Amino acid sequence: MTAVTTYWNRLSVPSRVLLVALPTLLVLGGLATLAVALLVAPLLDFLAANPDLVRFAIAATLVIVATIPTAFLIILLELKVIARMNLRVGPDRVGPFGLAMSVVHGLKVLAKEDYTPRGVDVPIFTIAPVAVFLATIMAFLVIPFAPGLVAQDFNIGLLYFFAIGGLNVVGLMMAGWASFNKYSLLGALRAAAQAISYEIPLTLSVVGVIILAGTMSLGSIVEQQAGSFLDWNVWKQPLGLIIFFIAGIAEANRTPLDMTEADQEIVAGFATEYSGMRFGFFFFAEYVNVFVISAMTAVLFFGGWNAPFDWPFPVDLALDPGSLGLGLLFVAGLAPVLGTVLLALPFWLGSSRISTLQALLIGFVLFNVLVVGAFLGWAFLSFDWVVGLFWMMAKSYLFVLVFVQMRATFPRVRVDQLMGFAWKWLLPASLLNIFATAIAVSILANR
């Protein structure tokens, strides 16, 4: 016993940890291996029997992961575009042209203290950001990004979208109520009033589209707008588009309808008492919401992933690598070296300030850019879903830019003006839109 104690006392702290941890890990690892060996076969069988479930799990994971670059990109756009409109430069220090600024913002909120003030309702205070965030990204599930690239194409996709969008406000109410702060409470009540008022015109504005399409599946709605840009719903439903976009601004709590977080009046609304990543979740959700509304605008009224015109130069890139034989190996081995040197030459010759190594580095980077560009071009021409994704993203971010531009140019409307606008103008206009669309459709159908 004494020998063991003496030996133990001589050990340094890391060694003691290792001495305990290694055998434990070995035992646990062995048990885990055994369990996997026993469980994997039935699990695989189960998954093979339910491919839909596998597909859904993968798609849902991808969707959650895809929200991160989306939010970062929109934050960056907002920083840079608003800066330009404000006669400022915007962030230009982190990364090339300040491109990494939103990443730094993300890390910053992660590193901040996650403070829970005295007097808050702790469980609700903690759950609220998650509720808001989840409600927002769950709307991602039904957005058709490209042919075949949709997490789940429900036959009631549009209905699901509005139902999930309505859940957002529950989280805001929870945050505002649990915060034990009068500004938060005012913000939450404003959010509730605003959401109830604007959900109605938002939902009614797309009834015209549903009448035209005869389905609520978003994939089918997009497919029915195939052809040139003249086949898009925007020409048939201009009023619906206007109502949908305005109500969408209110739904995403963006200027000029951002009553809930009007910082000149109620500091930060429901988010006043939040700090750190909980605050980050709210803003993550807000930016994702901006994208969701923009993407839905593109899907419902601007043809989704349909190109505005057919690609006029059909290219056949069906290349069989096997036909090249040993030449392929030669090209693959030689092309990077040759390309790097060739691209480095002008820099090496052109300026005496650039050393050989620097010139080669520039050549290497340029070569990689070229290869990636060529690869993307090839993918664009070869795969339907790449083209679809390109057009879908181009249209969505066009509307994101509109959102950003509105933030920079408009003052905020007053609460009563906001409500009056929803009930006196948007609601009658959306009813009129439904009425006119229904009459037009029935007349055209009977003829």
Place this chain on the structure above:
Amino acid sequence: MSTPTRPSLDDPALSIPVEHAGIFDAIPLARTERQQEFYALRDGEMLLNMGPQHPSTHGVLRVILKINGEQVTDLDPVLGYLHRGVEKLCENADYHQVISQVDPLEYISSLFNEWGAVLSFEKLLDLEVPRRAEYIRVLSAELNRVASHMLYMGWFALDLGGITPILWSFAERDEIMEMLAALTGQKLLFNYFRIGGVNGDLNHEFMSRLGDWMSRAGAQLEAGMSLLNENEIFVRRARGLGVIDRETAFRMCVTGPNLRASGIPFDLRRAHPYSVYPELDFDVPTRSEGDSLARYLLRMDEVRQSIRIIDQCLHQMPDGPVSARLPRLLRPRPGRAFSAVEAPRGQYSTYVISDGTDQPFRMRIHDPSFLHLQLMGLLMPGNLLPDTMAIMASLDPVMGGVDK
């Protein structure tokens, strides 16, 4: 007259309801009947503390709002967070030093603070100021007025939720501040006017910057204004907001642009002319509506007039000295003097009593911001919460001047 006794918090009649304890922490101890009435809440009412750390209280104003839903029913301003005792400081400085003491009062337009003090001292001393100095004073002060009004435009829009106008107007203001810095050596608190003149003649950098700015000032102003004037949301929110009628304006001692926006053409530069304003050709713009939009538009009209005045100053600028010859230590004979200048916010008055020593016996500064802030109590109740800050911004108070 006995001094009022200071009631203690232990007095049960004045004690604070326990459920509101948090908000009362910084409320002054002495409770008046009015305060007791204010803090007795009826059903559905709620107290909302706004400031001194709130995104849109200009400086360190603190207002306790009594709200019913979104509607403000009553308010209790708490002042004094920026009190520095400037008047007392002035009484302990000699006449030359007073100029730098009054500088930080209305720090947005500090040349007018200096002008008020300098003008009263010159009356006290019965002093003749060189004409070139007077023209330089008018020139620099009108530039400062333009800068102040540009900032007002941005602030007002910011309190209505628009983030771009303040940066556009700051670009203009910054250019003016840069040229005044070239003239005076400082960028915010200029300390430029002297008793009997100004400190230093016009220099090359100032003149070249001024010429550059004058060539595009009008166009820049119109571009900045088009952001707001053609914005439906802005106009709809500002129109009919916080209306001051003529009687109220008289009763509450409103002066300056806020008074002229209520339709009364009272401008000290014309009504009680000082300096070389009688020789200059400019209009006194007025508007009849008396609402926030009128106050904003009137200030923009004033900027146009100021540009006219600057143009005339540059053309009529005489040669000569820029300062009267005075001893280092001034001992005016015992007496009193009053001066009033038309500052960007209204009538800025200075009253000075001399006892024959080298320091003022009493210096009283009458600041327009303080009087305009009183209007809060009349204009805000009945309005919605978003409009309270907009009304305050439209009155354009500067807390440095209010708290002194």
